[in-house]
Amino acid sequence: MPGTKEPEESRRAQILQAAYEVAARHGLSGLTVRLVATSAGLSPGLVLFHFKTKEHLLIALLDWLLGTTSVLLVTADIACIGSPIERLLALLEREMDRLSSEPCRIRLFFEYWIVGIRSPGVRRKMGAELARYRAAFRPIAAEVLAADADRFAGVTPAGLAAVAVSFIKGCAVQSMIDPGQFDIAEYLRAAHALLDQLAPIDHAV
Amino acid sequence: MPGTKEPEESRRAQILQAAYEVAARHGLSGLTVRLVATSAGLSPGLVLFHFKTKEHLLIALLDWLLGTTSVLLVTADIACIGSPIERLLALLEREMDRLSSEPCRIRLFFEYWIVGIRSPGVRRKMGAELARYRAAFRPIAAEVLAADADRFAGVTPAGLAAVAVSFIKGCAVQSMIDPGQFDIAEYLRAAHALLDQLAPIDHAV
DNA sequence: GTGCTCGTTGAACGGCGGGTCAACACTGAC
DNA sequence: GTCAGTGTTGACCCGCCGTTCAACGAGCAC
Numbered sequence: 001m002p003g004t005k006e007p008e009e010s011r012r013a014q015i016l017q018a019a020y021e022v023a024a025r026h027g028l029s030g031l032t033v034r035l036v037a038t039s040a041g042l043s044p045g046l047v048l049f050h051f052k053t054k055e056h057l058l059i060a061l062l063d064w065l066l067g068t069t070s071v072l073l074v075t076a077d078i079a080c081i082g083s084p085i086e087r088l089l090a091l092l093e094r095e096m097d098r099l100s101s102e103p104c105r106i107r108l109f110f111e112y113w114i115v116g117i118r119s120p121g122v123r124r125k126m127g128a129e130l131a132r133y134r135a136a137f138r139p140i141a142a143e144v145l146a147a148d149a150d151r152f153a154g155v156t157p158a159g160l161a162a163v164a165v166s167f168i169k170g171c172a173v174q175s176m177i178d179p180g181q182f183d184i185a186e187y188l189r190a191a192h193a194l195l196d197q198l199a200p201i202d203h204a205v
Numbered sequence: 206m207p208g209t210k211e212p213e214e215s216r217r218a219q220i221l222q223a224a225y226e227v228a229a230r231h232g233l234s235g236l237t238v239r240l241v242a243t244s245a246g247l248s249p250g251l252v253l254f255h256f257k258t259k260e261h262l263l264i265a266l267l268d269w270l271l272g273t274t275s276v277l278l279v280t281a282d283i284a285c286i287g288s289p290i291e292r293l294l295a296l297l298e299r300e301m302d303r304l305s306s307e308p309c310r311i312r313l314f315f316e317y318w319i320v321g322i323r324s325p326g327v328r329r330k331m332g333a334e335l336a337r338y339r340a341a342f343r344p345i346a347a348e349v350l351a352a353d354a355d356r357f358a359g360v361t362p363a364g365l366a367a368v369a370v371s372f373i374k375g376c377a378v379q380s381m382i383d384p385g386q387f388d389i390a391e392y393l394r395a396a397h398a399l400l401d402q403l404a405p406i407d408h409a410v
Numbered sequence: 411g412t413g414c415t416c417g418t419t420g421a422a423c424g425g426c427g428g429g430t431c432a433a434c435a436c437t438g439a440c
Numbered sequence: 441g442t443c444a445g446t447g448t449t450g451a452c453c454c455g456c457c458g459t460t461c462a463a464c465g466a467g468c469a470c
């Protein structure tokens with residue numbers, strides 16, 4: 001039915017949704033304009049009518065991805081934890097849960113990292129996202145440092161935040177590649193012991 | 206010069222070398238049989254004569270990559286450090302140096318991670334490599350735990366080794382994506398403070 | 411020399427993917 | 441009704457890519 005006017009801007013959203021599904025199933029390198037069109041139930045030409053170029057489509061998909069992903073969820077139940085260290089640990093644990101609940105999203109981010117190696121535009125966006133992620137950890141990191149100024153002399157909030165991000169991303173990488181051998185519970189216990197100077201409170205099982 | 210018998214097996218090595226150069230420059234997705242052939246100064250047909258398929262070539266390249274990358278360098282100057290924690294920290298620092306000295310290799314590994322998402326064969330190899338990397342950290346991790354059994358009650362060597370690997374891989378990711386905003390010195394200082402229960406020794410500058 | 415094998419070449423094939431475009435349909439303005 | 445503009449289609453072009461293959465050349469056995 002050519003010419004039937006859809007709610008205009010919803011076409012872009014519809015196509016982006018289809019693009020996400022294709023990318024989730026076939027990867028970014030397996031994403032083709034035709035596949036996206038088919039998945040959206042539209043003709044290939046229309047996809048390039050709304051997004052001038054495949055490259056534009058990919059960037060729009062990245063924007064959509066970044067826009068629909070909350071940076072860091074500091075929910076009420078976490079915010080009310082008294083000890084800064086416990087709060088940071090709870091946050092880390094929460095983020096790990098997110099990792100395993102949305103594997104497709106995480107994988108897509110990985111693929112965009114790779115694209116970013118060769119594409120300055122994508123790299124800038126991914127870099128900004130990472131910086132935002134670190135910044136979200138910074139307040140809690142600062143509190144952790146303030147709570148034990150002696151031990152953390154010379155450590156900056158940004159530095160600790162970067163380490164926290166590494167915890168998350170490193171866990172994502174390892175559990176993505178070999179989910180069998182990588183034990184998240186052990187991992188969290190080690191993280192706990194590193195942060196906490198006291199004997200670790202039993203969080204496991 | 207057709208028919209000139211080269212030292213036989215060195216042809217494969219020559220092609221793999223060329224494949225690595227192409228992959229380093231254009232990425233794994235930009236690697237084509239023709240480009241590899243041109244880079245090696247050979248005809249496209251010959252590449253597929255020695256490696257039946259492009260897929261075979263990619264797997265051979267991965268094997269070559271894994272074979273020519275030392276898992277973990279525990280050099281003499283590090284092995285003789287008395288304190289286990291100091292030794293682990295020195296190792297981490299050494300690994301970070303490796304990261305920045307061989308960025309192409311690291312990037313290629315990243316790309317193979319992505320390939321591994323959809324290719325079970327590649328995933329197995331990458332998983333084994335990660336497991337090997339963790340295993341290399343395990344002895345030192347065990348010594349760190351043994352040196353402070355109270356603090357690390359319930360923490361396994363494997364868990365701490367996984368955290369160490371996350372330190373490295375997380376750093377690699379962050380410094381790869383935005384080298385500008387990511388400060389490795391700060392990062393290392395934070396890592397030091399986490400491991401060490403004493404005030405951190407000044408390693409900066 | 412004859413013939414066999416193996417390494418090598420480069421043209422050719424088939425397919426696919428990004429991008430273009432003429433044609434068309436529906437809407438709204440006049 | 442007419443006309444312009446926008447959304448939409450699907451065929452088409454072109455280039456690239458993986459792969460195949462006939463031909464050829466060098467060495468070797470006899």
